[in-house]
Amino acid sequence: MDLRDLVVEDAKNATFRVHRSTMTSPEILELERKFIFDRSWLYVGHESEVTKPGDYVRRTVAGRPLFMAHGRDGKVRVFINSCLHRGALVCRTDTGNAGSFVCFYHGWAYDDCGKLIGIPDPDGYAKGFCETERRLIEPPHVDNYRGMYFVNFGSAVPTLAEFLGEARELIAILVGGVNNNEATPLDRWNVSVQSRPTIDFHDARTLISANRASQDCSRLGFELTREKAVLRS
């Protein structure tokens, strides 16, 4: 398979074709995993999904089983959903609240911060084994922007801020919570019209959120620019 044959882009003849095998081929999926998903920041969930200590959500991200939990120490973490013993799932429901996660296989228990807190029949293990602190594995890179949690499984990776680039501006509008102390370029956006000097940021956000893209705003009579959005009245 020559990958170059799968996409035909010929602007002169107004042709852009993608071979349908790119949507079905296991080989291409593997290549995508290797060259895209294994080195990109991937979205896991939003902090509003786990507002209280013990709250958790389970996710499969790029084929990997994960869960995100709000620990009793107030920190939100993302874990590989795999027991340290023999790899069984430790979080077995999609969402809920739990002070601990108990592996169904041999009963190893972890608290909501990922710490191994219980092993049945500890005498059956090597001396000192149960005294050593162990924790569920976290992906090598976890970060959040405006409460949106991402993971990256690569080794040398850009920061989340670098990876998101100007997309951060759109995220800032979509999720709100604008804080002047951490203003991004897009926080400067506003919507104005002569008869109504300023529509507050919430209004602008609602419109953009409802329409998903700035070009759609024009249908409502808006022009959206980096510095400001102006109502055409």
Ligand code: FES
């Ligand atoms: S695999 Fe989890 S306790 Fe054995």
